[in-house]
Amino acid sequence: MYSDQAAQLRKSMKKQASTFPIREKMKKNTARVLAVVSGKGGVGKSNFTVNFSLSLIEQHKKVLIIDLDLGMANIDILLGKASRYSMIDMIEQRMRAGDIIETTEEGLSYIAGGTALSEIYELNENDLDFFLRQLEGLENEYDVIILDLGAGINRGGTQMVMAAHDVIVVTTPEPTAMTDGYGMIKYIHKQNPSLPVHLLVNQCKNKEHAAHLAANLTQVCDSFLGKKIEFFGFLPKDEAVWNAVCAQKPFMSAAPQCKVSKAMKEIAGRFCGEPSGTNENSFVKKLKGWLKKR
Ligand SMILES: Nc1ncnc2c1ncn2[C@@H]1O[C@H](COP(=O)(O)OP(=O)(O)OP(=O)(O)O)[C@@H](O)[C@H]1O
Numbered sequence: 001m002y003s004d005q006a007a008q009l010r011k012s013m014k015k016q017a018s019t020f021p022i023r024e025k026m027k028k029n030t031a032r033v034l035a036v037v038s039g040k041g042g043v044g045k046s047n048f049t050v051n052f053s054l055s056l057i058e059q060h061k062k063v064l065i066i067d068l069d070l071g072m073a074n075i076d077i078l079l080g081k082a083s084r085y086s087m088i089d090m091i092e093q094r095m096r097a098g099d100i101i102e103t104t105e106e107g108l109s110y111i112a113g114g115t116a117l118s119e120i121y122e123l124n125e126n127d128l129d130f131f132l133r134q135l136e137g138l139e140n141e142y143d144v145i146i147l148d149l150g151a152g153i154n155r156g157g158t159q160m161v162m163a164a165h166d167v168i169v170v171t172t173p174e175p176t177a178m179t180d181g182y183g184m185i186k187y188i189h190k191q192n193p194s195l196p197v198h199l200l201v202n203q204c205k206n207k208e209h210a211a212h213l214a215a216n217l218t219q220v221c222d223s224f225l226g227k228k229i230e231f232f233g234f235l236p237k238d239e240a241v242w243n244a245v246c247a248q249k250p251f252m253s254a255a256p257q258c259k260v261s262k263a264m265k266e267i268a269g270r271f272c273g274e275p276s277g278t279n280e281n282s283f284v285k286k287l288k289g290w291l292k293k294r
């Protein structure tokens, strides 16, 4: 009996020994990069980014948020943190990306905003090279990287958004947010017609309301731009968001059972269940292409 087990163990060790080198040789898929944008400000991008990231972490994804909202340390505030560094420290002080990342107790990694990333345009060759190498390290390390932008996009932000694998346009049901959302989709489509655009309807009354609004916008994009946009999901209007923002805690942590948290889990579950493509063109590779056009 004992020798049987030993033989079995030896057999399995042999198997592992021959499997591991192959696994080592396999190149890890680089991060899927999502850019979260909106036309109108204050529609819920940063709250979505933080809480969606936490839901992905629950699904065992390794997630990094990069706050690209210039001048506003949005993510920091939502997490009740005060970060020591931002992207600009990485470039100016030649700090490694790993050293400027903050991590919350939930295991959420992020790079704080407040940087002048519009200057990505004006970086000299050496700085740009260093910046891109650091980003390359990050995309090899994480499964998903989420770029949280401010309302609208500036020049530097445009390059980053265009290099993403997917864009999520956040809107609320208000006509102004919907119109500005359409304006943003139009802008993105003009820059890069093949970039997949997804729509998140935030602060809705219910699923039917969201589906109706999404169908309208999808149809307008199709007929006026010839652009097919995908429905990413909806989040209900929920007082829990306001309470969590005031407490400087993500609602997924502060109120995991509230209706907005449940809806978020559903969105994240769907996202993780989708085939993510092979990401054969990594974010950095695509970004280099866009920067050549500068
Ligand atoms: N689902 C929701 N239910 C209720 N209130 C919400 C919801 N989502 C967002 N809010 C409210 O909207 C406010 C703005 O949200 P948030 O800061 O995430 O928007 P933003 O799009 O990132 O803004 P900015 O354009 O300034 O970066 C929140 O502080 C919260 O009060």
Ligand SMILES: [Mg+2]
Residues within 6 Å of the ligand: 045, 046, 047, 069, 074, 148, 149, 150
């Ligand atoms: Mg924001």
